[in-house]
Amino acid sequence: MIVIVTGGTFGIGRAISLKLARDGHRVIAFGLEARQPSSVAEHGAATLQTEAAALGLHIDALEADVSSAAGVQRVVDFALATYGEIGGLVNNAAIGPLGTILTTSADVFRQVVNVNLKGAYLASKAVLPHMIERRHGVIANVGSGGGWGKPNMLAYSASKGGMFSLAAALAYDHADDGIRVNTVVPRPATLTGMSLGRIGGDMSRYRPALAAVGRIGTADDCANVVAFLFTPGAAGLNGAILDAGSLPRQGGPVPAPP
Numbered sequence: 001m002i003v004i005v006t007g008g009t010f011g012i013g014r015a016i017s018l019k020l021a022r023d024g025h026r027v028i029a030f031g032l033e034a035r036q037p038s039s040v041a042e043h044g045a046a047t048l049q050t051e052a053a054a055l056g057l058h059i060d061a062l063e064a065d066v067s068s069a070a071g072v073q074r075v076v077d078f079a080l081a082t083y084g085e086i087g088g089l090v091n092n093a094a095i096g097p098l099g100t101i102l103t104t105s106a107d108v109f110r111q112v113v114n115v116n117l118k119g120a121y122l123a124s125k126a127v128l129p130h131m132i133e134r135r136h137g138v139i140a141n142v143g144s145g146g147g148w149g150k151p152n153m154l155a156y157s158a159s160k161g162g163m164f165s166l167a168a169a170l171a172y173d174h175a176d177d178g179i180r181v182n183t184v185v186p187r188p189a190t191l192t193g194m195s196l197g198r199i200g201g202d203m204s205r206y207r208p209a210l211a212a213v214g215r216i217g218t219a220d221d222c223a224n225v226v227a228f229l230f231t232p233g234a235a236g237l238n239g240a241i242l243d244a245g246s247l248p249r250q251g252g253p254v255p256a257p258p
Helices: 011-022 045-054 069-083 106-134 154-177 193-197 219-228
Strands: 002-006 026-031 059-063 088-091 137-142 179-186 241-244
Touching: 002 011, 002 069, 002 106, 011 026, 011 045, 011 059, 011 088, 011 137, 011 219, 026 045, 026 069, 045 059, 059 069, 069 106, 088 106, 106 137, 106 154, 106 179, 137 154, 137 219, 154 179, 179 219, 219 241
Parallel strands: 002 026, 002 088, 026 059, 088 137, 137 179, 179 241
Antiparallel strands: none
């Protein structure tokens, strides 16, 4: 399957891109090369392609802005020109500046929503006509426990909560078109450019917590669940929210054993 992964060159997106490629999919990963708000990740495209090649895999890594309709369309045009079809989409791109409503400016709120929620809207809107034409498609959103509301994450929580509803609405609207839309929730504080960016890139301030599986979660935990949604075994899932490594609705972390 030809799969586009937004924010696919860093962190969880990178893990998803590599896992899907290992599973035999043709992956087109895209994102921005410059550091974004609350992240230390940068220059990921060439690194991802080199890593994939070392594993005997091929990933097309492009630079494009998910919050720009023109940028998203450029990626879709590349996919169609190169492979002739699009069968899958992973809406993963996100930024996550911290702040309450009193400390979050209107400009920051707008930027977070533009990347996290509008980006998923734009990418889904761009690929859906091609999926509908083939009467088959898989869309996976990468959500967050913040989507149910978390302290000091006002804009991020609002955008991720919107992604839950966006996925459900898409699932309702396009089930008869043969398209499935589901959301995967990663473990809190999975080590990524975003989680490091929130602590100024200082690893000494990183406080990992045990997931419900009794160990620290990884980006691969989320990637494995996302990849499952692209298998025949997930054919009965539509509009679902899958928690990848924590208690329901991020009720963890699990305390360390005595």
